[in-house]
Amino acid sequence: MKFAFKALFPLFSIVFIASCKFGGNTLPYMNIERVEGADTVFNKIPDFSFTNQNGEEINKQSLKGKVYVADFFFVSCPTICPVMAKNLKKVYERFGNNDKFMILSHTIDPRHDSVEVLKNYANRLGVAAPAWQFVTGKKDEIYQIGYDFYMATIEEDDSEGSGGYLHSGGLILVDSKGRIRGVYDGTNEAQVGQLISDLSILLK
Amino acid sequence: MHKLSLLTIFSLLLIGTFSCKSAEEQRAAELKKEVLEMHDVLMKKTEDLVKMRTQLAKAQNQSKSMVQRTAIKSTIILINAAESFMEDWMQYYAQNEPKADAEIDAVVDFYEKQLKELNRMNIQMDDALEKGKEWLKKMNS
Numbered sequence: 001m002k003f004a005f006k007a008l009f010p011l012f013s014i015v016f017i018a019s020c021k022f023g024g025n026t027l028p029y030m031n032i033e034r035v036e037g038a039d040t041v042f043n044k045i046p047d048f049s050f051t052n053q054n055g056e057e058i059n060k061q062s063l064k065g066k067v068y069v070a071d072f073f074f075v076s077c078p079t080i081c082p083v084m085a086k087n088l089k090k091v092y093e094r095f096g097n098n099d100k101f102m103i104l105s106h107t108i109d110p111r112h113d114s115v116e117v118l119k120n121y122a123n124r125l126g127v128a129a130p131a132w133q134f135v136t137g138k139k140d141e142i143y144q145i146g147y148d149f150y151m152a153t154i155e156e157d158d159s160e161g162s163g164g165y166l167h168s169g170g171l172i173l174v175d176s177k178g179r180i181r182g183v184y185d186g187t188n189e190a191q192v193g194q195l196i197s198d199l200s201i202l203l204k
Numbered sequence: 205m206h207k208l209s210l211l212t213i214f215s216l217l218l219i220g221t222f223s224c225k226s227a228e229e230q231r232a233a234e235l236k237k238e239v240l241e242m243h244d245v246l247m248k249k250t251e252d253l254v255k256m257r258t259q260l261a262k263a264q265n266q267s268k269s270m271v272q273r274t275a276i277k278s279t280i281i282l283i284n285a286a287e288s289f290m291e292d293w294m295q296y297y298a299q300n301e302p303k304a305d306a307e308i309d310a311v312v313d314f315y316e317k318q319l320k321e322l323n324r325m326n327i328q329m330d331d332a333l334e335k336g337k338e339w340l341k342k343m344n345s
């Protein structure tokens with residue numbers, strides 16, 4: 001997965017630097033669909049229905065009013081996912097008690113990552129819902145939501161060894177109104193540190 | 205003199221043993237790197253397969269020819285098989301990756317086998333992607 005990291009690093013860096021430049025209390029808005037006069041129209045998350053590690057349904061309503069971090073992973077991942085999980089746990093430990101906060105981790109191997117497998121994975125990590133939701137569902141729907149919403153702000157890296165678009169280590173920060181406010185490399189400690197700072201702004 | 209020769213032979217044997225072990229360890233590390241790099245290549249192709257399946261499923265629904273629909277369905281089956289191959293391999297790898305204290309010969313053997321398996325998977329994926337592309341081209345022309 002080092003290849004994916006290398007390939008996408010410039011993209012993450014631009015977003016990362018852009019987030020730093022905005023600084024203060026203003027984070028960028030990254031999913032602007034169009035501007036109509038004085039109104040800005042944002043690309044909205046499509047309807048979805050997934051199941052979390054407790055067997056509960058997670059849908060668009062579950063995200064209402066939440067500031068959350070979305071990512072894509074799979075339990076048997078031998079490369080970036082363990083590093084991402086370790087870094088995300090720092091985020092969970094910092095904000096896990098805030099009921100407006102959530103981490104939404106989508107498995108990209110739903111055939112193997114059943115509710116039970118996800119539950120065991122969460123237990124091994126020492127984390128729990130509702131602050132950290134591990135969700136499974138139909139594979140094509142998980143990929144679709146990744147392409148159409150979460151990763152739509154990142155230019156796709158088509159190089160052969162990139163490791164894939166969804167499996168790139170990206171962490172997507174979404175505010176309480178469903179607007180994407182940052183994209184970070186989940187394998188990079190400095191960028192995860194920036195994510196924590198940006199979350200502090202959005203959760204104030 | 206005799207004692208000195210024995211000591212020299214013993215030392216050379218010792219050095220030989222350690223340098224062999226070191227070479228084997230290096231080989232294992234290189235093979236592991238190759239396996240993980242190949243895994244990344246195939247992860248990207250898996251995403252391409254998922255995208256292609258969505259496009260093919262749409263084409264299948266839109267086609268009025270039963271022959272075409274059946275042929276597209278066969279290609280989707282190939283895609284599903286290639287995708288399952290990858291998912292199953294990842295499970296196997298996660299559950300069987302050699303532990304730190306494993307015999308070095310067994311470690312080298314494991315990674316060599318995985319590399320062969322991934323190369324086989326690569327061919328299967330390329331075949332499914334090629335057939336999918338052909339159908340999409342036909343449907344869009």
